[in-house]
Amino acid sequence: xxxxxxxxxxxxxxxxxxxxxxxxxxxxxxxxxxxxxxxxxxxxxxxxxxxxxxxxxxxxxxxxxxxxxxxxxxxxxxxxxxxxxxxxxxxxxxxxxxxxxxxxxxxxxxxxxxxxxxx
Numbered sequence: 001x002x003x004x005x006x007x008x009x010x011x012x013x014x015x016x017x018x019x020x021x022x023x024x025x026x027x028x029x030x031x032x033x034x035x036x037x038x039x040x041x042x043x044x045x046x047x048x049x050x051x052x053x054x055x056x057x058x059x060x061x062x063x064x065x066x067x068x069x070x071x072x073x074x075x076x077x078x079x080x081x082x083x084x085x086x087x088x089x090x091x092x093x094x095x096x097x098x099x100x101x102x103x104x105x106x107x108x109x110x111x112x113x114x115x116x117x118x119x
Contacts, residue, residue, distance in 0.1 A: 004036070016040035016047075059114050066110035073103030 001010045003022035010020035015033035017040055025036055035041045080096035083089060 014040050016044045059116075062110045062114035066107045066114055069103045069107030069110055073100045073107060076100035076103055 001020045003010045004019040005025050006022050008022045011023055012034045014036040019036050021036045076096050077100040083092040
């Protein structure tokens with residue numbers, strides 16, 4: 001493959017635009033990836049910052065979902081206890097208890113997702 005600018009043998013391709021680059025026009029970006037220009041390096045850095053922001057917000061959302069699931073599980077457990085004490089209806093007791101178990105398990109699942117580190 002030939003370099004897009006110099007028609008010499010290419011050593012790689014730009015991580016942002018995909019152009020072939022030689023040793024004379026290729027440089028390393030802040031993420032240690034090969035780029036062909038400062039514009040491509042800037043765009044690659046912006047993409048990395050955007051991806052970090054998305055991952056951080058996803059963890060925050062998973063954490064909030066875990067809290068919400070735990071609260072719903074506690075309320076459902078309270079409903080099951082209340083149904084057992086005041087309304088001895090087996091279906092309602094089992095339904096509330098089952099909902100409580102599902103909410104608590106999903107809360108644990110969201111909490112695990114929220115605590116995962118970057119790979």
